[in-house]
Amino acid sequence: MADEKLIPPSPAAEDYAKAAANSPDDGAWFAKTDPFVLFGEWLEDAKKKEPNDANAMALATADAHGAPDVRMVLLKDVSGDGFVFFSNAESRKGTQLAANAQAALCFHWKSLRRQVRVSGRVDAVTTEEADAYFATRAKDSQIGAWASEQSRPMEGRFELEKRIAGFAARYGLGKTPRPPHWIGWRVIPTRIEFWRDRPFRLHDRLEFTRDGAGKPWSTHRLYP
Numbered sequence: 001m002a003d004e005k006l007i008p009p010s011p012a013a014e015d016y017a018k019a020a021a022n023s024p025d026d027g028a029w030f031a032k033t034d035p036f037v038l039f040g041e042w043l044e045d046a047k048k049k050e051p052n053d054a055n056a057m058a059l060a061t062a063d064a065h066g067a068p069d070v071r072m073v074l075l076k077d078v079s080g081d082g083f084v085f086f087s088n089a090e091s092r093k094g095t096q097l098a099a100n101a102q103a104a105l106c107f108h109w110k111s112l113r114r115q116v117r118v119s120g121r122v123d124a125v126t127t128e129e130a131d132a133y134f135a136t137r138a139k140d141s142q143i144g145a146w147a148s149e150q151s152r153p154m155e156g157r158f159e160l161e162k163r164i165a166g167f168a169a170r171y172g173l174g175k176t177p178r179p180p181h182w183i184g185w186r187v188i189p190t191r192i193e194f195w196r197d198r199p200f201r202l203h204d205r206l207e208f209t210r211d212g213a214g215k216p217w218s219t220h221r222l223y224p
Contacts, residue, residue: 035217036050039116039194042114042116044177045112046109049111050110051111053074054077056072056074057073057074057075058071058105058106058108059071059085059105060092061102061119062096062100063095063099066100066200069092069096071093076184077133077192081213082123082189083105083118084125084187085187086130086134086167086183086185087182087185088148088151090149091151092150093151097174101122103120103122103185104119105117105187113197114194114197115195116195118187118192119187120191122185122187123188124185125184125185129184130182130184132182134178134182143172144172146167147164147166153218188213190212191210192207192208193206193207193222197206205222206219206220207220
């Protein structure tokens with residue numbers, strides 16, 4: 001349409017000068033062989049620079065029919081085994097993962113002009129892992145995990161507040177047990193891509209791929 005408002009173009013090349021100077025096309029970066037080590041370095045950089053939730057990530061799932069869905073969640077653990085997050089197994093993401101145990105993640109650190117994309121199989125964490133992490137949550141968050149029927153229709157805020165009050169009366173004193181529906185998942189990647197912003201959209205992209213968990217990683221430099 002003639003009056004349609006378009007998004008303005010990106011900053012001119014000179015605006016990229018500082019970012020380019022801080023992210024040189026260096027051989028050492030492209031010679032990395034362990035994506036989890038590199039991810040750990042980038043996450044530590046993000047913790048120093050990002051104003052909020054350096055561990056925030058977009059989680060993409062699909063249902064049994066292949067229809068995609070995406071939302072933001074928080075990374076709670078990362079190791080050579082994979083990327084861990086927790087939520088309600090009866091939520092939309094939980095039912096989708098039960099039907100189609102694959103997922104993709106995207107970390108975007110705007111202040112660093114970097115992003116990381118992850119994809120692979122998803123497994124539930126052990127009961128012991130879920131119990132251990134749930135025990136570290138604030139009491140109000142533990143009560144909230146019992147009270148929220150996540151992703152299901154709610155008549156109004158008062159309905160939620162009544163449920164919170166009821167579970168607070170039950171578990172307000174002493175240890176709050178983990179709800180059986182509150183679990184964790186581990187994304188076990190077969191692909192991890194690291195992306196760095198460069199001038200004129202000529203970005204750096206380093207991809208790690210493997211055939212399955214425990215298999216060796218291969219690296220590829222990708223066109224922007």
